[in-house]
Amino acid sequence: MQLKLLKEDCKEWREFLKDTEHLIIHTPEWKQFIEATFPRTKAKYYALESQGKIKFLFPTFHTFASFLPNKSAAFIEYGGPIGKANKRQFNQIKERLPENIEIRQGLCNDILRKNFVEVKAFKRFVLPLKSEDELWKHIHKAKRKAVRMAEKSGVTVKDVPKKDLPELYYMYLKAMKVFGSAPFSKKYFENFYTYFIDKNMGRMLGAYYDGKLVAILSGYMIGKRIHINMNVSDTKYLQFRPNDALHWEFIRWGCSKKYKVFDFGAARVGSGQFSFKKKWKAELHDLSNFYFKKPKIGLDVSSPLFKIPIVIWKMTPLPLAKLVGPLLRETVRI
Secondary structure, three states, rough: OOOEEEOOOOHHHHHHHHHHOOHHHHHHHHHHHHHHHOOOEEEEEEEEEEEEEEEEEEEEEEOOOOOOOOOOOOOOOOOOOOOOOOHHHHHHHHHOOOOEEEEEEEOOOHHHHHHEEEEEEEEEEEEEEOOOOHHHHHHHHHHHHHHHHHHHHHEEEOOHHHHHHHHHHHHHHHHHHOOOOOOOOOHHHHHHHOOOHOOOOHHHHEEEOOOEEEEEEEEEEEEEEEEEEEEEEOOOHHHHHHHHHHHHHHHHHHOOOOOOOEEEEOOOOOHHHHHHHHHOOOOEEEEEEEHHHHOOOOOOOOOOHHHHHHHHHOOOOHHHHHHHHOOOHHHOOO
């Protein structure tokens, strides 16, 4: 098989994805989204091609001026290759990978385990979708109670129109300040609409209270899978349980559209997110990273090392956070 770099959308790429199980990261839209949103991040999509047909695809990303490893994913917890290749064929790509690469778990994990060192980094929750009635009975009674509370409190859920981006982004900036985490730029959200929502590959759900946007939940739809990528809210309205209302609406919509999996994404054991996701009674799985050599130092955000910058960021004025936050976020690539 011949090795090539996919630099732009093409017929061969589309045909390969049509016949191969894949994630959002493997699509031309993801490459376009990354390049349009993050000016310091460059994407390389290695493809193995035979007789004009792509058989194997491996995306990698490099952010300039970052002290962190190169990644097989950018700003998403899943990565790695898709397709079929034997060891000799795979080596054509492996030989071109940087020694410090971090390859995130994806769909071809057996290939990765045979060629790299596996480190179980996080956990993930995945909920198999059935009928709405079956899932309503399945989820924890505390979640059913929370959804009812949201409804009785007057919380309504609908898709956030693009015209509401200023309101959405302001709420998001305030939420990230509470988290003590650097925010994405507004361009991230603009491009999320352009490359995913406008192409029916993503949704941006909003919870509203008295006409005010108080929480958002966004996710990707690819194949038979929904993958949540962001959930933030205004802390003043948490008592009305807007986040539970958002998740249930996305789940029930997924059931109605015949999706098979609702992926809550990565969760760190002991975190508030872990507790929130656990009560949906989703299946708990490991989420691994792969390396040429096991890293000597892990980037554990629960470490005391990260407490100080989190506190500092919480104290950062919102205008300054809006200005420098996106640069920091791209450098760290989370």
